[in-house]
Amino acid sequence: MRKMHSTTPPLLKICVAAVIGASPLLALAAAPDMSAQGExxxxxxxxxxxxxxxxxxxxxxxxxxxxxxxxxxxxxxxxxxxxxxxxxxxxxxxxxxxxxxxxxxxxxxxxxxxxxxxxxxxxxxxxxxxxxxDRIMVAQFTPNDPRYGEQWHYFENTGGLRANVAWDVATGSGVNVAVIDTGYRPHADLAGQFVGGYDFITDTALAADGNGRDSDASDPGDSTISGQCGSGSGASNSSWHGTHVAGTIAARTNNGAGVAGVAFNAKIVPVRVLGKCGG
Ligand SMILES: [Ca+2]
Ligand SMILES: [Ca+2]
Ligand SMILES: [Ca+2]
Structure with missing residues (x-):
């Protein structure tokens, strides 16, 4: 069987805040069987x-x-x-x-x-x-992340991304994806996946981190109380939306924990633009 191999040049891709319905991240520890894996x-x-x-x-x-x-x-x-x-x-x-x-x-x-x-x-x-x-062919890469089975939208043939097939061609290596969103929270399934980043929110009331623009794109939360975002607006819990999107893109994959990412060898540049009440 013949296979095409492609290399992706380093790119800075802009990803607007969008959710493709990923499951929430969850870190679970499970030691893979290294000897069987080596064989x-x-x-x-x-x-x-x-x-x-x-x-x-x-x-x-x-x-x-x-x-x-x-x-x-x-x-x-x-x-x-x-x-x-x-x-x-x-x-x-x-x-x-x-x-x-x-x-x-x-x-x-x-x-x-x-x-x-x-x-x-x-x-x-x-x-x-x-x-x-004449080699052993691996039909499709199937990650061992325990919650991958819930991510039907990655592999389902009719409505899914068919990422499992795409992973045989590319996994995001060399690509930095800017996630323009609420910033990021540290997460075990995203360890080592963030590079650089910036907090672009100028309004300190929206920013909720006590200052305007700064180089720390971490997400202090965007929860609101009733009426905070204008009359009639309801209370809301923090969305942690930027972390969710980052996980969809580049959650650590095949690490026996949590979920899989769509382009798991890519890195995330967190760009914080959304705070309380938006941005
Ligand atoms: Ca700030
Ligand atoms: Ca900040
Ligand atoms: Ca994982």
Missing amino acids: AQMLIGQTDRMIVKYKDGKSARKHFRAHVPSMSELRMAILKRAGQQFGVALKALHGTSTGANIVQIGRRMAVAEVAALARELEARDPDVEYAEP
Whole structure:
């Protein structure tokens, strides 16, 4: 299977205050099984097989039977020379329903190393349509955050973001997202996710932090009493809205705690503009 990899250049993205219905953040401690995790990572990160498709390889979908492909001596010779470049013996194992060949590698190698071997073979043999590692594919990244199951809007096929599919392509690495909102509260599931930030509220009555503009974007709360925001306005509890939005974007993910974030490898720049009664 072929995969596209993309890199996202560092960007400063502006995110206006908007909630995509994330569950509230919750920090729960749960120790992941590191040994099993390491084994699985090794299984996923290595392979001892390569898929080689020659241009004249015929698909045999209808009457597929595993077979040792009839590879000419010339092809075998080129294949072996490519393997020698990487210090491994290569042996044709069997064909596939799509007309490709599975090649056994003498030892397990890192997937990236097998990819390099595949490129070597492609460069040496113009008859090769493609060559690639026969690797364990992970269908979709599913984070282990205990409340991920509640975040149906991330993965549900019809109405959800299908973030679980998108995560195989990008997770927000290198991106700083400015959250222009009520500021931020420290939270275990957001530890290390905030960078910089600023408090832009000039009106001290709205600011509720005792001053005007300052470089501390932490959120002192925006609770109000009845009538505080104009006649007829009701009392309200603090929304902690900026922290909620930050969590939706970049909550620490696959950390066995709380929820998952949509772009969990992104960082949040908290920009405080909303205080009591708005902003
Ligand atoms: Ca202030
Ligand atoms: Ca402040
Ligand atoms: Ca989490």
